[in-house]
Amino acid sequence: MFNSNIMKYAINLANNTSSLEVPVAAVVAIGNNIIAYSDNRVERDNIGWYHAEFLSINKAVNKLQTKYLDKASIYITLEPCLLCSALLERVRIQAIYFGSYSLQSSSLTKCLHLFPYLSSNTIILGGLYDDECFPLIKHFFEKLRCEY
Numbered sequence: 001m002f003n004s005n006i007m008k009y010a011i012n013l014a015n016n017t018s019s020l021e022v023p024v025a026a027v028v029a030i031g032n033n034i035i036a037y038s039d040n041r042v043e044r045d046n047i048g049w050y051h052a053e054f055l056s057i058n059k060a061v062n063k064l065q066t067k068y069l070d071k072a073s074i075y076i077t078l079e080p081c082l083l084c085s086a087l088l089e090r091v092r093i094q095a096i097y098f099g100s101y102s103l104q105s106s107s108l109t110k111c112l113h114l115f116p117y118l119s120s121n122t123i124i125l126g127g128l129y130d131d132e133c134f135p136l137i138k139h140f141f142e143k144l145r146c147e148y
């Protein structure tokens, strides 16, 4: 069941991330209990796949000592990329809630046919907090464009 407080927690994390990072955050929860969370750490750790989803899923499976998160939901401020979607397929996540749709052509809902587990078993709800989440990304890239 979607919990708006957990989504707000993710939005708050994304709002407070380093100004170097694309402002995205993810929270893994079982029911109303937060298991793990992260923001993006691509620039700070200089690792291209340190997306918020990747890091929060890593923390959750380590904490729970399990390879499947089929009782867990992930709350993300932005629709997951192809890499993170594959990861969510692999851990059999129960639900994916994201704040804003991605404009990338390889994002989850545009590539759902690649993920049979997600498409038949996982609750996927997107665009839930578009008013708050889309400007985060938009302003970040506008600022970046001004600087270069």
Ligand SMILES: [Zn+2]
Pocket (backbone or CB within 6 Å): 051, 053, 054, 080, 081, 082, 083, 084, 085
């Ligand atoms: Zn990703």
